[in-house]
Amino acid sequence: MLRSSLSLSTSDIMIESTHFSASYVGLVVLVLILLYHVYQDKSRRSAEIGNLPGPQSPSWLRGNFLQVFNSEAWGYHEFLAKEYGSMVRLHGPAGSKTLYTFDPKAMHNVLVKDQEVFEENDGFIQSNLLMWGDGLLGTLGHRHRKQRKMLNPVFSAAHMRGMIPSFFDVTHKLENALTMKLKSGSDIQEIDILSWMGRTALELIGQAGLGYSFDPLVGEESAHPYSNIIKQLVYVLNALYYDILVADDNIHASRPALMRVQFWRTNLLPRVCNIGTARFRRFVVNLLPWKDLHDLRDMADYMYETATGIYESKKQAFEEGDERVTQQIGGGKDLISILMKENMKATEEDRLEDSEVISQMKLSPLTLFCYTQLRLNWCKYLDFCGNGYNFGQFSAMARILHLLSRHPEVQDKLRDELIQARQKNGGQDLSYDDLVSLPYLDAICRETLRLYSPVPIVARIARKEAVIPLSKPVLGLDGTEMHQVAVPKGTNVIVSIFNSNRNTDLWGKDANEWKPERWLSPLPNSVIDARIPGVYSHLMTFIGGGRSCIGFKFSQLEMKVVMSILVEKFRFSPSAQDAATFWQMNGITAPVVGEDKHPQLPIRMSLAK
Template structure:
């Protein structure tokens, strides 16, 4: 009998025992969440999780909203969790009591396995310390230095696309180009490293690998929840040994992607350290001329006190996190904006005219003018409202809590509930998309894409709700101490890319179906059966070019 088979049998026995004990305990106990309304459980073993994480789960998420701003969802083996988009409750979860509503162990372990000990896999004081070191390099003043780098990259993209369509319009995989561009933007602006010259139509292997990560990981979220004991077996070296021998295609693909990101991050870190040792001249010769986020962070780290200095493992974790998170969310948001503009040609032309007017002699729009363009801002806000790249996040209570509500909900027994007792170790889903589309806040047209809603004062229902997001009364970039640290970086990327592309090209719907898949970060495919992340639009030169 091999060591692997012994470990597998041991894990299976442990799992079976855990499931039996957990199931029996849930069958004979009742809790304070029993009176909270919500959808019926689809299965005792998996509850509603298969519906929640299904690629086509949009309808089920809409159904959850019909049960009210706080509802009960069934998890594994009779467990109950909360789905929340009530603004007052969200404020407690992400701001007031954010260190009581912590990231779930599964989320932390998966991110630690994939990216290392970066911002997505640390808690409490450790997380606060990391953000303390990182916050200055994401300050708005530093973003001004990024704009020339972003324009230079985007002009390369523009040139490549012109060569694609100079003889007439073509159906182009816009996601492929936006992924390559977003990778180069975070590469040069974030890490001071160039990944892609953007000079041909040959897919970039590294960009293609990163683009495949979400489709690879999405089917495994339910599997990991069903097998929580797997990520707890022994030290990292033992888990690594087991993972390398698991005959699961997606697991092996995810392992290879994690190894690729780690290898790339180590090479970049070594290169930047060497330049810093050699002096200012060597730093200025590098991509980004030492103004990229990682160069600034490394210099600050060198002069930090021993207690504040970040170890190499965390620096590498941050680099891998930047590579994936910044590329995936920005490329997805850009593609969703182009998708909306292709579906709404009148709005596309209106935005184009605003951009052309701001481009003096056809040149790049300076930072202050670019970020102040009202219709560009409205289009970005409205798309990020209706189509948030990340649709929901989970937290777990560290102690018994009482969740306050903006307005009462009706319990399953008919009584009115003004606050919800939440036991320790309860999973709470933050309904990012649900809050952004809540008709009670945004009005009866909340499910419609209307950039014009941002060109006049927002209704009192939204301004007085005090949604705890860091951006435009939205939960898109979250809020509190775990809000997206790079949201201003992402906003600038999107606006630079859109200003250059829309002044040059016209985007129309293609003959290929576009289907957006529900996942940790939503992604498009051609139809519902394809597993490949891609999105085709018809692209042509605009008459102004």
């Protein structure tokens, strides 16, 4: 009986063991099948990108990086669109996968519909967090949306109306300074208009944005050290992140430095930022023998101290009452005062912390100053390994004046419009509604921002696998039509604002010509039907989605106020060096003259009457 029981137990064990082995084998087979499908899916996604048309890579290490990013890259971007269309495969550094697109549906998918899938990379977020704090540029997801929710109403048309007096006050100071300069010398003088536009832009954001004055706009030099810090910061950042590529020989010479910077920022910075305490990291920075880094540290410290001082002063004024607030510059109608008022009324859930408000204050002078002078718009310019630090952008105001100097018939027509508008208003400065309704001034601003978008490209990185649909099928290398592209996690996606705004399929054969008159008639149906996902006038200049340029209305008003005063008062003509003037694309994207690579824009000026 015992032997029988033992025999049955052994038999049962053998059966159980057989079942376990079969189950184990089945599980292993199932896992292998799943892994195979995952591998196949990844291979298919990679194969889809590989099937897209695109240029060859000159180097595995660098990919097409230095073809896309150098001071004369405009022609290469035109080549990509003409040769390969609106969805292009590029080679990123070290073989990384990269897409380049200006397809309307693809842009909408990346920037709007799936914006939480396609975000800035960790290097971009961490570097902005270190430099500016936990403001818009250093946050993602819920925290970023919370800040946008609080900030969006600050830039409403109603608040813009309240800033008009400050805008005109600053611009008249500029007018007086330039008039005195012309009267003290010859009737016609060459003036570096880029420098004056930069000073004006900083003072405008100082008064209208922060309720603070940085520059009295008298004499050649600005008074407040903050203004010099802002200007120096642009060049230090450029040295840190781009090493200023200015000519073919220099491009080759600077490639090792450029790639080291990209490696540091993209691969090391997100990890280093999490090591130890902030005090320990500051200690390490102090030890590093890198002058530009130390300069950047000192500038960040100074901007933080200045922003904190302004914030505490405003906070005290609010505690003392409305009368004290109205006594400040801007009469309490500046952007930060409005933000602080709204923040005090917000619920606990929506309220921003003091550090978040101070971060916006640190950002405001730089972003809006650069948006209009060097157009350092935080719509961001790509650093190939994910939305990087090319802050240098065109001077929107200086660009308009440069174009008007080359097109005297347009300048005269605009001047006539401005003179007539002022006469109708009894010789007084125009109201907000009258100013924004001037058709020819508006057409000139729109056309300039279309053809010469201050930010040529922006980029995102796919945080997970996704599919990007296309509005126009692409013929793959294997001859098949591709209506969508499967994108693996980690793929860089470059959105070409430059080529979207110049797309001949939408804007017509004259898309590459500066024609303000195109905005005086209804736009082509092709433009309307394309549903460009930009926040401004069927253009991608200010991009779209949750990370679009939050201050574009401020910038528009600033341009129109400055143009309305300067064009009526002065006449602009090309300088003797105009033929040698070139607008660089990389690094500090700004005008240079001849071999002198310092940003400048000399224009001949005289009194118009």
